[in-house]
Amino acid sequence: MCFFNKKKKEKKDIKNVEQNENKEVKVEQSKEEQKKEEISSQDKTKKAVYRVLYDKEDKLWKIKKDGAKRVIDSKKTKEEALVRVQELSDSQDTKFVVYKKDGKFQKKANLNLKNDNK
Numbered sequence: 001m002c003f004f005n006k007k008k009k010e011k012k013d014i015k016n017v018e019q020n021e022n023k024e025v026k027v028e029q030s031k032e033e034q035k036k037e038e039i040s041s042q043d044k045t046k047k048a049v050y051r052v053l054y055d056k057e058d059k060l061w062k063i064k065k066d067g068a069k070r071v072i073d074s075k076k077t078k079e080e081a082l083v084r085v086q087e088l089s090d091s092q093d094t095k096f097v098v099y100k101k102d103g104k105f106q107k108k109a110n111l112n113l114k115n116d117n118k
Contacts, residue, residue: 050088050096052081054103063088 048066055062060074061081072088075081085096098106 047092047094049094050085052078052085052096052098054078054099054101 051064062071063073089096097108
């Protein structure tokens with residue numbers, strides 16, 4: 001084999017090695033992307049929960065959504081707050097949690113209210 005043919009063969013070998021390395025990197029990147037997509041899809045499947053809490057300072061029943069900084073709505077009576085949170089949970093197909101005036105847990109789920117004639 002002549003000198004120039006050896007050089008050509010070495011270049012081809014180097015290109016093949018580089019291509020294989022690039023393929024491996026792409027496979028690893030695609031696996032990482034798949035993991036990220038799985039994680040993001042799991043986050044999307046988790047539904048937020050509404051909470052009905054009593055604020056002693058304002059003397060109002062407040063509706064908050066998990067992860068939110070601000071209050072969604074405030075009502076004077078617990079019944080009004082329950083009606084409003086029922087509307088919100090039905091429209092977004094989520095659950096809600098109700099607390100007593102002293103802050104203790106009372107109920108969780110989609111409640112059938114007295115005023116509801118479904």
